Amino acid sequence: MQVLRNRIICTSFSVGNISIRRCVSGLACPMIEQRQNIKPFDEIPGPSSVPFLGPIHNFLPGGRLAGYKGVKLSERLYKLYGPIVRLDGILGGYDTVFLFDPDAVEHVLRSEDPTPVRPSLETMEYYRKRYNKTYDPKRIVGLNDHGDSWREFRTKVNPIMMHPKTIKVYANALEEVSNDMVDRLRTIREDDHKITKKLNVEMNLWALESIGVVALGTRLNCFDTNLPTDSPVKKLIQNVHDIFNIADKLDFNPSFWRLISTPNFHKAMKIYEEHEKLTKYFIDQAIKKNRGIKKGFSRHFKF
Template structure:
């Protein structure tokens, strides 16, 4: 009863948490570092000598970028710039100042180490503005760990990272996630029988699987996305459509070079409108979860859900938890479903790799007929290599960016405080220098024996690294592993259409419809 009462009090509480101070080391050590940096800066080349396109007053590098920039596939500009200017080059973007783009993993490692104590990321400014101006000041100028930096970011991050990234906590949702994937396999079989292959809108079916899976963790319950009789105007399906629109609106707003700050351009108005709808549905869903929590028998034994754990975390307010759950739903639909779309494509185009993954699944599961267990997940070594290799070839973002809080040296050049440095992990992942036979899908390159040579630990960072690493990583990986185990156990996948590329919608997505064919395996 005491636990239940505490949950009720915490759910109603809106008290502010305190900021955690991070220790940066002793003064003597800091002094040694400062002296070393001063010497390094003196020996460095000036930033003006760094290769890059011609810059102009006020408009910076904009002419070069606009001449060769595809808003639906902007990664191609950076690939071409890397060929033209080399592994380190400079852009000057209006409103952002100098941007340093790097592809050498050593530079990525140095950047992340330089900023490890306070990893300031280029904010998704339009999303922060929408939340800061929300109706009734819902967010109280605390926009969540996706967009905040500094002490406000760390205040929340330091309190939520343990429950969200601890394998034991994430593992409590394994059997439920597995059940969602098992049910989705039936949906695939149904679509295959009806159409002879997956229909053009199969990506939307994948979104439904993704929301149903992440909803288990974020809201501690099934949302009914896989129910064949679900209504088109249901909250769950509306959430998917709204999130898709938000991603597109964010992409269009963020590449508008700040025009949305001067006047409400259509993408920003759409972002604001759709975010309001998203907030309304998400809060309603969380209230339903709250009611279920409070209706539990206080004397019954049950696993404490992630939401309950967060509500009982000292220093987090109700609105902190609401914002985090909001971001889990927002970030948990497109990301895993797009990655699995790329994985299925690569397996279909590489039948030997698919057969090897099927053999691993058969060996691990054998005659096991119940839900997946943690011991099974631990044995899926080749499966994990398949995911790593896919994320090398088809990452969801360009790379890892940081705003520098002090002068430093990168690639031998003096880079001033306030500049933005971006490690282009996507470009690095496609570079033969770091990944031999880079255009080939070779999951075995990630095996312990490293048959194609050692891999730099900072050459492929699909989830980021350090204290700002993707906080939903373990949740996303578990979702993908359960999906792959069940799809490889039951089907062989094929794809007969146009080669897959990537399109930009804030995060990358498959360029072609996911018109896979799934053939039932003989058991």
């Protein structure tokens, strides 16, 4: 598996009609001194590619992957190339290896070292480390950090956040959020009990509300249908929606942003800047609310 070292590895599996993809690691396998019988990376089956442009021609009209995205793309790659597929980087993007074989997935997961590299959103990382003039390299942000900084972050957070006693603190509040979400779904479903609205949008509201409970110790009221359009919560809801949309265009589809500043790239930087301002606002509000409260989890979370 040394051939996969320093590559982005994606696992893909299905549950019913749902296909799940996970970016596992770029440093998934330990160094192997014995190199015999190790095939080169280029021999992994996958769509043909050309220098710099990668396999982009396969996605153009008439190509073998034209019109395929997301789950359908994973299914197509598996059908054409088998349980392990190489997808060279497009327009400066990462080379990616897709694993569809459960045994291979298990091997990768069990072989990860303590400091994995798990890229998330390249555009967000660019904003944090290059576009944002206030960037502090010593500040750890779990979403985009890898290697030693990721390990340091998890070492400090896990003993607190993963402790059963800590989880119990949030149980009642999260149950309240979940019940409110169920009530909301009941109100938006049709007479035949089907939901025609975009369920992912509704689930984003539930996720935001749950994050507010855990991270800020308060309800954001994302389910409120009467939120003013200029309210911070309404702006945050829209901002998260914008992040998903722009990330799909720049991080998960071919784009020239790594080479030139495209209009969508400038849009992404503004969206991330707005997100930083909004999250800072809510954090400041939480600090003011909890200032002066005696130490103790239960005293910090009053619902």
